[in-house]
């Protein structure tokens with residue numbers, strides 16, 4: 001468990017310089033994520049929240065990204081696909097409901 005107490009994170013891609021770096025923990029944070037610093041470009045970075053991802057997310061003064069650029073892109077793609085699909089299902093359901101409504105009306 002010595003790895004846990006070390007001041008360095010596993011190797012991941014820095015979102016600023018796109019280099020594979022072993023980020024140095026600058027502020028240890030048990031409640032939130034550890035604030036890290038890229039040893040290559042010196043930018044503030046955070047570990048990506050996506051499970052199993054070792055890349056780093058952009059850290060800002062007011063807002064820190066939850067995911068690294070790669071995961072963020074994947075999530076956007078996934079969300080877009082899901083939105084497309086669910087709106088399609090919704091339309092089909094509405095159309096079915098509407099046509100059965102018409103049928104019930106005309107039967108009377």
Ligand SMILES: [Zn+2]
Pocket residue numbers: 014015016017018019021038039040041042043
């Ligand atoms: Zn960097």
Ligand SMILES: [Zn+2]
Pocket residue numbers: 048049050053054055056067068069070071072
């Ligand atoms: Zn990621």
